[in-house]
Amino acid sequence: MTVQSALQEEQQRLGMTVREIETQLAAIGPAYTGNDFTEQMLDLQREERKKRLEIAYKEPYFGRIDFQELPGNEVKPLYIGKAGVAKDRTNELLVVDWRAPVASLFYSFTGGDAAVTYDSPDGEVEGHVHLKRNLMVRQRELVRLVDSFTRGQEEDAVTDEFLLYRLGENKDNRLRDIVSTIQQEQDLIIRSERNKVLFIQGVAGSGKTTVALHRLAFLLYQYAGRMRAERMIIFAPNRMFLEYISGVLPELGVGDIQQTTFADWSLELLEHEVALRGAEEQLAYWFEQSHTQEELDRAPGRLKGGAAFKAEVDERIAELERTLAPAAPFEPVDGLVLKPETILEWFNTDYGEESVMRKRERLASRIRRWFESELKVRRIADKKVRAKALTRLNAYIKKIPSYTAPQLYATLFQGKTASAIIPKELAKETAARLKNGEVYPEDLAPLVYIHLRLFGLSQPMYDHIVIDEAQDYSPFQLEALKLCQTIPSMTVLGDLQQGIHSYTGIGRWQELMGLFGEEQTGFFELNRSYRSTMEIIEFANRILGAMEGVKPAVPVFRSGDPVQLQAVADNEWLDEIARSAKALEQEGGLQTISVIGRTAVECEMIHAHLAAAGIEASLIQSKQPNYNGGLSVVPAYLSKGLEFDAVLIADAGAEAYGKLDAKLLYVGCTRALHKLKVLYRGTPSPLVQPA
Numbered sequence: 058m059t060v061q062s063a064l065q066e067e068q069q070r071l072g073m074t075v076r077e078i079e080t081q082l083a084a085i086g087p088a089y090t091g092n093d094f095t096e097q098m099l100d101l102q103r104e105e106r107k108k109r110l111e112i113a114y115k116e117p118y119f120g121r122i123d124f125q126e127l128p129g130n131e132v133k134p135l136y137i138g139k140a141g142v143a144k145d146r147t148n149e150l151l152v153v154d155w156r157a158p159v160a161s162l163f164y165s166f167t168g169g170d171a172a173v174t175y176d177s178p179d180g181e182v183e184g185h186v187h188l189k190r191n192l193m194v195r196q197r198e199l200v201r202l203v204d205s206f207t208r209g210q211e212e213d214a215v216t217d218e219f220l221l222y223r224l225g226e227n228k229d230n231r232l233r234d235i236v237s238t239i240q241q242e243q244d245l246i247i248r249s250e251r252n253k254v255l256f257i258q259g260v261a262g263s264g265k266t267t268v269a270l271h272r273l274a275f276l277l278y279q280y281a282g283r284m285r286a287e288r289m290i291i292f293a294p295n296r297m298f299l300e301y302i303s304g305v306l307p308e309l310g311v312g313d314i315q316q317t318t319f320a321d322w323s324l325e326l327l328e329h330e331v332a333l334r335g336a337e338e339q340l341a342y343w344f345e346q347s348h349t350q351e352e353l354d355r356a357p358g359r360l361k362g363g364a365a366f367k368a369e370v371d372e373r374i375a376e377l378e379r380t381l382a383p384a385a386p387f388e389p390v391d392g393l394v395l396k397p398e399t400i401l402e403w404f405n406t407d408y409g410e411e412s413v414m415r416k417r418e419r420l421a422s423r424i425r426r427w428f429e430s431e432l433k434v435r436r437i438a439d440k441k442v443r444a445k446a447l448t449r450l451n452a453y454i455k456k457i458p459s460y461t462a463p464q465l466y467a468t469l470f471q472g473k474t475a476s477a478i479i480p481k482e483l484a485k486e487t488a489a490r491l492k493n494g495e496v497y498p499e500d501l502a503p504l505v506y507i508h509l510r511l512f513g514l515s516q517p518m519y520d521h522i523v524i525d526e527a528q529d530y531s532p533f534q535l536e537a538l539k540l541c542q543t544i545p546s547m548t549v550l551g552d553l554q555q556g557i558h559s560y561t562g563i564g565r566w567q568e569l570m571g572l573f574g575e576e577q578t579g580f581f582e583l584n585r586s587y588r589s590t591m592e593i594i595e596f597a598n599r600i601l602g603a604m605e606g607v608k609p610a611v612p613v614f615r616s617g618d619p620v621q622l623q624a625v626a627d628n629e630w631l632d633e634i635a636r637s638a639k640a641l642e643q644e645g646g647l648q649t650i651s652v653i654g655r656t657a658v659e660c661e662m663i664h665a666h667l668a669a670a671g672i673e674a675s676l677i678q679s680k681q682p683n684y685n686g687g688l689s690v691v692p693a694y695l696s697k698g699l700e701f702d703a704v705l706i707a708d709a710g711a712e713a714y715g716k717l718d719a720k721l722l723y724v725g726c727t728r729a730l731h732k733l734k735v736l737y738r739g740t741p742s743p744l745v746q747p748a
């Protein structure tokens with residue numbers, strides 16, 4: 058078939074599909090506004106369908122795969138799109154949803170005449186691929202067609218043309234979906250079974266965040282009815298990042314998934330009984346100055362987030378459970394005695410796996426019921442005797458220990474019962490804060506954990522949990538989240554090479570993986586980086602070069618400008634930043650440009666200088682809820698997770714980045730998609746020695 062006839066065929070097919078979608082959309086009609094429940098339910102379904110059709114209407118599909126099921130079936134063309142569309146009357150599939158089992162061929166097939174297979178609900182299906190075609194549709198017009206495989210013909214060497222085109226585009230201030238170019242190694246993760254805790258170690262720009270979001274969309278499709286969006290939750294490092302990723306799920310037709318930070322979620326769970334303090338001061342403390350390894354190891358976050366402290370918390374809860382049932386008999390009326398052995402038996406046998414305070418509640422109710430029934434049986438009607446008995450009952454129940462999470466947590470920092478591993482100074486300071494209802498970020502995981510052990514989760518358990526930037530999580534945080542699921546189902550992603558919060562996070566994935574049984578976990582590595590050009594990735598790889606156990610990122614073959622490394626005199630520094638930023642702006646086409654500084658203080662200074670030079674830029678600070686694109690100034694530690702068309706590293710001098718700061722500089726440089734310029738004052742950092 059010639060290119061011309063292929064184009065014609067596809068144009069006709071596209072026209073037919075678009076008309077069908079238009080007809081179906083028109084038939085849906087206006088929303089129901091009445092009170093009939095059945096009608097309301099039907100309307101919800103119609104709305105769902107409408108949403109899917111609208112997504113399909115924008116860009117009906119992006120790929121085609123011609124598949125012949127064996128043995129000997131006919132060759133069927135399958136069009137793959139964001140949302141499945143079937144013909145109204147015949148139910149013939151016009152577009153296959155990208156998440157459908159057969160669509161996996163589009164992502165996993167890399168050429169060759171051999172038979173291939175995919176997993177369907179009825180078992181493995183075998184067949185031959187005859188054609189793999191990428192189609193670019195914009196505004197319902199076919200603008201591009203590339204065949205990456207035609208059976209029986211020489212292999213076309215253009216497999217990655219579409220990917221390169223997508224990667225070469227400039228980006229705005231939002232992360233995008235990648236359904237049309239998901240890569241094989243990413244697809245494997247997205248389609249993994251649900252009842253696993255998947256750990257994904259991926260280099261900067263390997264698509265971890267994007268893949269995790271696509272995985273949610275896949276799970277909702279694959280386990281429709283068994284997994285629900287409102288019972289899924291995404292944990293991201295900060296609110297600005299949440300805003301940055303907020304477009305992807307709606308683009309994939311998925312709504313209602315909770316997206317939060319661990320701190321916000323914890324405070325809500327604790328019903329705002331405590332107030333969070335010190336988050337910004339902590340960032341300033343750890344990032345505005347250099348620290349030794351020893352300081353990092355002794356950091357409060359490490360101590361309170363580690364396994365040893367958790368063991369102490371567990372022991373404290375166990376002790377509470379052991380001593381909760383009263384040891385003294387209950388005698389509401391002289392001669393009427395409820396023995397402690399009976400109470401203990403009720404407590405130990407009747408309430409099984411329930412949370413500790415719930416068990417207490419049930420025990421108290423049971424004692425009350427016993428009291429009422431005994432008084433009835435004994436026909437105790439005398440008002441005075443009854444009133445006295447009631448007072449005794451209340452006093453007895455009041456003595457059964459009752460704690461809120463902050464109260465129990467506080468016992469770990471006071472008097473004889475204080476924790477053995479928390480240094481005295483830290484314990485004193487924590488106790489004083491707790492008295493005022495104030496906590497630091499590292500107190501949240503133990504508090505939430507205690508709360509969940511004491512009271513359980515007040516809402517349904519989560520069907521799936523996504524944790525982004527998980528290298529910054531402590532084992533205790535994961536232990537707390539583990540309590541929110543009956544069967545673990547999580548996607549835990551991060552990059553140890555970007556582990557800049559080592560005062561609280563982990564050094565090895567095993568620290569988190571070890572919390573689950575081996576059969577419950579899966580581990581994936583993503584080493585290909587899709588964000589940056591080859592030149593940028595090679596530069597960034599050299600920064601980490603000297604570090605132990607580093608896996609260099611493998612670039613996609615996308616070449617751009619060389620990275621510019623430029624010395625600048627102290628007195629010229631701010632002017633040069635302004636000049637460089639202006640030059641990048643004037644290049645045109647770059648939608649997002651960022652000046653990345655070492656500290657927040659440095660960024661404030663740069664921002665003020667840009668403003669004085671008449672250059673409009675936004676200053677990104679730690680409390681910021683959003684980021685609007687354009688030109689921004691941001692400290693390296695806040696740039697994590699984001700990306701910009703062009704990055705200017707404000708100062709990579711030896712004073713700003715010592716050898717211990719490799720990860721931080723790596724984070725900064727790997728934010729750049731297309732252009733990277735690095736200025737330095739004085740001697741360059743040993744991490745970026747000029748060639």
Ligand SMILES: Nc1ncnc2c1ncn2[C@@H]1O[C@H](COP(=O)(O)OP(=O)(O)OP(=O)(O)O)[C@@H](O)[C@H]1O
Pocket residue numbers: 220223224233234235238239240243259260261262263264265266267268552555587588697698699700727
């Ligand atoms: N298969 C793909 N097709 C097109 N673009 C992709 C693909 N995979 C990743 N990308 C792009 O690469 C960039 C990086 O993706 P993402 O932010 O998800 O990576 P990450 O691994 O979470 O990065 P980091 O750890 O540096 O924050 C995004 O612009 C994303 O759209």
